[in-house]
Amino acid sequence: MSTDKAIEKADATARETAKEKVNTHDRIIEAAIKLFSEKGFNGTTTKEIAETAEVNEALIFRHFSTKRDLYGAIIEKKISEEPGIELSLEAHRDSKDDRLVFTAIASRMFEKCGRDPSFMRLLHFSALEGHDLSDMFFDTYVEYINMLISDYIDTRIKDGEFKKLNPLYSSKAFIGMVVNQIIVQELFGEKKKNKTDYKELTETFVEIFLEGIKSGKP
Amino acid sequence: MSTDKAIEKADATARETAKEKVNTHDRIIEAAIKLFSEKGFNGTTTKEIAETAEVNEALIFRHFSTKRDLYGAIIEKKISEEPGIELSLEAHRDSKDDRLVFTAIASRMFEKCGRDPSFMRLLHFSALEGHDLSDMFFDTYVEYINMLISDYIDTRIKDGEFKKLNPLYSSKAFIGMVVNQIIVQELFGEKKKNKTDYKELTETFVEIFLEGIKSGKP
DNA sequence: AGGCTGTAAGTAATTACTTACTTACAAATT
DNA sequence: AATTTGTAAGTAAGTAATTACTTACAGCCT
Known part of the structure; x- marks a missing residue:
């Protein structure tokens, strides 16, 4: 029972994390792909990316040291996949x-x-x-x-x-x-x-x- | 004589204006075409345009009320010519x-x-x-x-x-x-x-x- | 205790665009 | 002919907003 509940709870949390937050890293990339492809590098601001990804702007720079780095990561991802x-x-x-x-x-x-x-x-x-x-x-x-x-x-x-x-x-x-x-x-x-x-x-x-x-x- | 001189002077001035400065309007457009076509609208700054055209930045806004206006003007020019x-x-x-x-x-x-x-x-x-x-x-x-x-x-x-x-x-x-x-x-x-x-x-x-x-x- | 994830607030630089002022020169007026 | 006026060209300095990027701090999980 208690284990069941625990599992349920863990599952729910996992699902929540997976649904609402997914991976922060991935959400940033996803948002960046959308925006960079729509408006280009110079036409896209990091603030916008943060808003689209529903992530604090500072987190972008914890995952990618630079806006240009993020752009490069996206291109590499697209090339590879x-x-x-x-x-x-x-x-x-x-x-x-x-x-x-x-x-x-x-x-x-x-x-x-x-x-x-x-x-x-x-x-x-x-x-x-x-x-x-x-x-x-x-x-x-x-x-x-x-x-x-x-x-x-x-x-x-x-x-x-x-x-x-x-x-x-x-x-x-x-x-x-x-x-x-x-x-x-x-x-x-x-x-x-x-x-x-x-x-x-x-x-x-x-x-x-x-x-x-x-x-x-x- | 005096009229000749005056004409000469006027001519010289005109030539100077036409050679070194050309038309300010045209120099701005020329520089804008170069830069916008190289780096796009968002990648080009008005300061850069001014420097390339060798014109004070404020003059750009006397000729074109907005950066976007200037962009539109050069596109229209390109379309027409x-x-x-x-x-x-x-x-x-x-x-x-x-x-x-x-x-x-x-x-x-x-x-x-x-x-x-x-x-x-x-x-x-x-x-x-x-x-x-x-x-x-x-x-x-x-x-x-x-x-x-x-x-x-x-x-x-x-x-x-x-x-x-x-x-x-x-x-x-x-x-x-x-x-x-x-x-x-x-x-x-x-x-x-x-x-x-x-x-x-x-x-x-x-x-x-x-x-x-x-x-x-x- | 210490290492993640997250955030609010801030920074210095750059942005498009403005202001207030000067200069040049020609047409109009005297 | 001399003076005023009008107009466009030019400039230095500034503005408010936005930019990419930082910092310092708070919770949270193991």
Whole structure:
């Protein structure tokens, strides 16, 4: 009985702590991600972060010695936890079903960025504001993805299926279509009447790209 | 003589004013364009602007009642003075030489943004930071260009030369390739060893796009 | 007792913006 | 021609608010 009660109480406390307070550290990070991605580094104040996280402002500086430190921590976190695009490529690479491969890549990118726009916004803010980690951000995503895809394209050229175009530039063509749509959507808020049909858009992109790059011997 | 001298003197004064001081108004705007495009609205201080323009800080507020007013003024200036892409389309539209048309569009965009990166950066900062004029920026460029190109594509579909794909989505495909390259180059500073060959890149983009969109009846 | 978590109050610096005043110069008036 | 007036350009000094960051202290848990 008494043990039961004790456990109940402990549970309740734990639940409270977990619900209302969670981890102070995490709540700060969560709030910071929200605000930095919405308004950038210079547009966000530590007071605001504290209010959003419902945490005393001084606590921020116990967890992160500097506002810039906190910003860096966020970027590193985002870099580490994003699963990346490689899965959708690897999943279908061996099938050599090009339409499947490129459709999967585009779908994945649209879906991921639609679900978490903060990532794209953080990436852009860090680049514009010239944060130190911006380069790592860039290398991890832009260059890495281009490398993966241009490798795949290279393979397909050697298979005789794709034209002998520069694989990197070809990769840039496809990634550009997808990424620019994401940017227009998430950064510029292309809302208005234009309710984009992402299924049709993806099909159009893949159709144009594949028909444009495949070698002309049926 | 005396009138000559007076004129000379007036001229000299005018020249001095025009050379060393130019127009105070213009010097402020010039400095603001530089700084806002480099560091964004929140990252730029009025003191800095004054120092860069070599003008007393108080003068900024005689010309623009508010820092935000100044920001709005430079965005409006940039919107009004950019010549736009339509010229390169109209110049070749009637030729119906698709390769010429799309090569001209891409070349023009690369060249324009390479010559004045501040435009792209301002556009992105204003979008991210949510400036009021960001929408106008967007409508004037992104939507307008997409409209022009999708109109052209529509024509070519009716000519039986292009596939019956959604013209807007097809336009987005081509613009996406080009714009994303510009962004990667100018915002993320893709410098490193990747010295992009813009001639080859443009050819690759146009080749993929045109072969991808043209109807398959030779 | 001592090490966490939390907080209220404060600090020095910086911010956008103002004030009160001077100078320069041309048009209007005498 | 000389003097007044009007107007814009310029400046040094200041303001009130906000900024990132600190300190000193209080409870709490083991």
